Amino acid sequence: MREEASESMQDYLKNIYLIIREKGGSVSTSELAKKMRVSPPTVTSMFVKLGERKLVKYEKYKGVKLSKKGEAIALEVLRHHRLIEAYLVEHLGYDWSEVHEEADVLEHHISEKMELRIANALGNPKFDPHGAPIPSADLSSIAKDETTRLGEHISGDIVVIERVREREKEELQYLAGIGMVPGKQAEVESVAPFGMVTITNENGTHSLPKEIAMSIHVKKI
Amino acid sequence: MREEASESMQDYLKNIYLIIREKGGSVSTSELAKKMRVSPPTVTSMFVKLGERKLVKYEKYKGVKLSKKGEAIALEVLRHHRLIEAYLVEHLGYDWSEVHEEADVLEHHISEKMELRIANALGNPKFDPHGAPIPSADLSSIAKDETTRLGEHISGDIVVIERVREREKEELQYLAGIGMVPGKQAEVESVAPFGMVTITNENGTHSLPKEIAMSIHVKKI
DNA sequence: TAACTTTATTAGCTCCGTCTAAATATATAT
DNA sequence: ATATATATTTAGACGGAGCTAATAAAGTTA
Incomplete structure (x- = not known):
């Protein structure tokens, strides 16, 4: 083929x-x-x-x-x-x-x-x-993709991470470091007007730029 | 590098x-x-x-x-x-x-x-x-290579196979089929004038053309 | 050693995937 | 609707790795 x-x-x-x-x-x-x-x-x-x-x-x-x-x-x-x-x-x-x-x-x-x-x-x-x-x-x-993007969610949503799209190695390492990997949960704290998403998970509270938040596929629970 | x-x-x-x-x-x-x-x-x-x-x-x-x-x-x-x-x-x-x-x-x-x-x-x-x-x-x-080639041996020599050089897949499969793989033993029965080597091992007696016999590295024991 | 054979090199072409610079189409804005 | 900006394509070049045909060197033999 x-x-x-x-x-x-x-x-x-x-x-x-x-x-x-x-x-x-x-x-x-x-x-x-x-x-x-x-x-x-x-x-x-x-x-x-x-x-x-x-x-x-x-x-x-x-x-x-x-x-x-x-x-x-x-x-x-x-x-x-x-x-x-x-x-x-x-x-x-x-x-x-x-x-x-x-x-x-x-x-x-x-x-x-x-x-x-x-x-x-x-x-x-x-x-x-x-x-x-x-x-x-x-x-x-x-x-079929039945997920949404973290960047599309609103304050208060609790999501489980299904997928993290491929990006620079350093970015992925950072996400792994703060526990944002497939299978983990996170709660959306707030979404800033310019798209910055702040979440809380078992590792604490972290803010992610919009572009990154759009690379994280999740399901709301 | x-x-x-x-x-x-x-x-x-x-x-x-x-x-x-x-x-x-x-x-x-x-x-x-x-x-x-x-x-x-x-x-x-x-x-x-x-x-x-x-x-x-x-x-x-x-x-x-x-x-x-x-x-x-x-x-x-x-x-x-x-x-x-x-x-x-x-x-x-x-x-x-x-x-x-x-x-x-x-x-x-x-x-x-x-x-x-x-x-x-x-x-x-x-x-x-x-x-x-x-x-x-x-x-x-x-x-360092301290082996000899099966094709260099004479009638009566008992050898252990150390290495089989890379050749066509079919040839290697044949050799595997008759037990001529690294680690096994064989005895040289005879060597024909044109180089054909006949050996006996646990799988019986087999003849190998010179070229093949020269691809099999052995140690005499 | 001269003639012939074999091996190696040169010349010149091809295709692939890339580039830059120039030309042209399409999209946007005044 | 025209001018300007942006996106795309065309033209032409290059380096890598391969090929064939022609030429030249090395090796062999009479």
């Missing part, structure tokens, strides 16, 4: 998928250029190439959407990424916050066989250590 | 190292081209590039030798390769004969941190599942 796309193409497909899953619609040149830290012309030329290979539907000046095949490749890479993250935490003693870079590389290089063995060793998990859903082996499904 | 060389360069360095370790001297263009399945001009241009980067000493028409730095990179990659092979067998249930391809890819993509964790998980082994020595973490040493 993913052998039909180069490592670089796989990366573009994965990032297109992630952006669309988060905001829907299509992905623009500049959006992707920023996310992948390449120049806009590089993205344009990749859009053309992916379009020719029918991995993407590309309309000039209107961005791309994934084709069925493109989505399958994206899901396969994402499955690898998240399984690897889980494996590194469960079996090699990595910390939750430091698995991302390693997985970002290895996701392109493990075989089908290794994917299977890793999944088995983990008991075919449905979520990775950040709480992100792992696509199923047949790439047919991925758990 | 190895970040100073591209994946492709790492591969050349590793293969140069392996050839020199086996036969000494220097490595010729055609030798390496054959081993790596690329054309001779491709090898020549890589020799030039590695020479410029001082990873190799290249003399026109006389092949290459590794520099200190080139050897260190080769050893690092080899350490990765063999640790990964060992890990796949010990922790992910791979068979001895099927780990090579996976390791050949992953050797270039694991981080220092992962190398360390894998080595620890394995108890810092000195040999991989084929019996090949694993370079030490500081790349200063690699176990």
Whole structure:
């Protein structure tokens, strides 16, 4: 499956998928250029190439959407990424916050066989250590997101953390340090006009900038 | 360390190292081209590039030798390769004969941190599942080869297998099937003039072509 | 040693993924 | 509605790693 796309193409497909899953619609040149830290012309030329290979539907000046095949490749890479993250935490003693870079590389290089063995060793998990859903082996499904963002809540809400989106390692380490990891509870103390959220949990009271609060997926209880 | 060389360069360095370790001297263009399945001009241009980067000493028409730095990179990659092979067998249930391809890819993509964790998980082994020595973490040493080749022995010799060099997966599977794996014993029944070696072990009597017999490292007992 | 064979190098091309600078489309604001 | 600002694409270049065809050096043999 993913052998039909180069490592670089796989990366573009994965990032297109992630952006669309988060905001829907299509992905623009500049959006992707920023996310992948390449120049806009590089993205344009990749859009053309992916379009020719029918991995993407590309309309000039209107961005791309994934084709069925493109989505399958994206899901396969994402499955690898998240399984690897889980494996590194469960079996090699990595910390939750430091698995991302390693997985970002290895996701392109493990075989089908290794994917299977890793999944088995983990008991075919449905979520990775950040709480992100792992696509199923047949790439047919991925758990639907039924969470809200911490940044959308109001004073008094008590929530349980379901997922923390991938961010800089230092930010994740900080969150881990204050107990804001999947499975833990927190109560929203207040929300400042500019979006700063203050919460209290078993570790005390902490304030989080809006952007961070929007990266924390929760369920109200 | 190895970040100073591209994946492709790492591969050349590793293969140069392996050839020199086996036969000494220097490595010729055609030798390496054959081993790596690329054309001779491709090898020549890589020799030039590695020479410029001082990873190799290249003399026109006389092949290459590794520099200190080139050897260190080769050893690092080899350490990765063999640790990964060992890990796949010990922790992910791979068979001895099927780990090579996976390791050949992953050797270039694991981080220092992962190398360390894998080595620890394995108890810092000195040999991989084929019996090949694993370079030490500081790349200063690699176990000296004190074995002979099965193909060098004569009728009546009883040997214990120390190592089976990497070959085609099917060949390794065959050898595993007849009990010719590191740790097992065998007696040399006869050696035909064209080098065919016939041995008897706990699985019965088997004949091996010379080339295979030369890939099996043993110690006489 | 001269002729021939084998091995290695040079020349020049290709594809991939990236870039910058210039041109053009689209979106926004006066 | 026009001018300006922003986003996107086109044009053209580059480095990496590979290839084939042509040339040249080294090695071998008569």
